[in-house]
Amino acid sequence: MQIHNLSTENTILNVFMSELRDKTIQKDNMRFRRNIERIGEILAYELSKSLHYNSTSVDTPLDMAKVDLPENDIVICSILRAGIPLHNGLLNYFDAAENAFISAYRQHKSSPKSFEIVVEYLACPSLENKTLILADPMLATGQSMVATFEALKPFGTPKEIHLVSVIGAQQGVDYIENHFNADAHLWIATVDESLNEKGYIVPGLGDAGDLCFGEKLQH
Ligand SMILES: O=P(O)(O)OC[C@H]1O[C@H](OP(=O)(O)OP(=O)(O)O)[C@H](O)[C@@H]1O
Numbered sequence: 001m002q003i004h005n006l007s008t009e010n011t012i013l014n015v016f017m018s019e020l021r022d023k024t025i026q027k028d029n030m031r032f033r034r035n036i037e038r039i040g041e042i043l044a045y046e047l048s049k050s051l052h053y054n055s056t057s058v059d060t061p062l063d064m065a066k067v068d069l070p071e072n073d074i075v076i077c078s079i080l081r082a083g084i085p086l087h088n089g090l091l092n093y094f095d096a097a098e099n100a101f102i103s104a105y106r107q108h109k110s111s112p113k114s115f116e117i118v119v120e121y122l123a124c125p126s127l128e129n130k131t132l133i134l135a136d137p138m139l140a141t142g143q144s145m146v147a148t149f150e151a152l153k154p155f156g157t158p159k160e161i162h163l164v165s166v167i168g169a170q171q172g173v174d175y176i177e178n179h180f181n182a183d184a185h186l187w188i189a190t191v192d193e194s195l196n197e198k199g200y201i202v203p204g205l206g207d208a209g210d211l212c213f214g215e216k217l218q219h
């Protein structure tokens with residue numbers, strides 16, 4: 001897998017990331033969602049550098065201008081709930097993309113440490129020969145990404161796979177590296193060191209779904 005970790009460079013992304021992490025600023029749910037969306041826009045821009053471009057021309061009022069435009073048929077698939085603002089950010093740039101949504105949640109067993117990923121809702125167009133962008137802001141254990149990808153398999157074989165995330169734990173990055181082909185890409189804003197005993201990224205930012213949309217009752 002080709003890993004593109006945007007935190008290796010100092011950019012304006014650092015501001016959005018620090019606001020997402022800050023336990024006071026993150027209480028402003030609208031700013032939290034918008035910061036995820038802004039990071040989605042930046043990740044979309046970076047990802048666009050790896051697409052395939054065709055030369056064409058546009059008719060300006062004065063002459064013809066040569067332009068290279070991406071030819072990829074993109075499907076953006078987001079994992080509910082926290083994927084929604086990231087999805088919006090990606091769709092702000094890939095405005096012709098098709099869209100898929102899937103629900104994946106952690107079903108806890110006897111202890112908070114042990115859970116399995118349950119996939120329920122799934123709405124998806126054909127993925128055959130398309131460019132699949134699979135988006136989830138949190139890549140903790142990596143199990144949601146992998147379970148989602150398994151659930152998408154009946155919808156066709158994508159030509160390219162791009163995983164997009166905001167914060168990952170190194171363990172989750174390693175896990176998906178073992179479950180996706182070498183030609184898949186991971187576009188991620190930053191990678192933290194560890195996971196705690198509940199599977200939360202440390203230092204991370206807390207529960208992204210709750211910070212976007214409010215607390216949920218546990219299953
Ligand atoms: O890499 P993993 O260990 O699978 O964890 C990541 C998942 O956890 C979060 O979802 P959560 O279960 O909190 O649901 P929510 O977005 O509805 O709050 C997040 O949005 C991912 O889907």
Ligand SMILES: O=c1cc[nH]c(=O)[nH]1
Nearest residue numbers: 140200201206207208
């Ligand atoms: O740190 C984490 C891990 C999973 N899901 C979250 O929302 N945060």
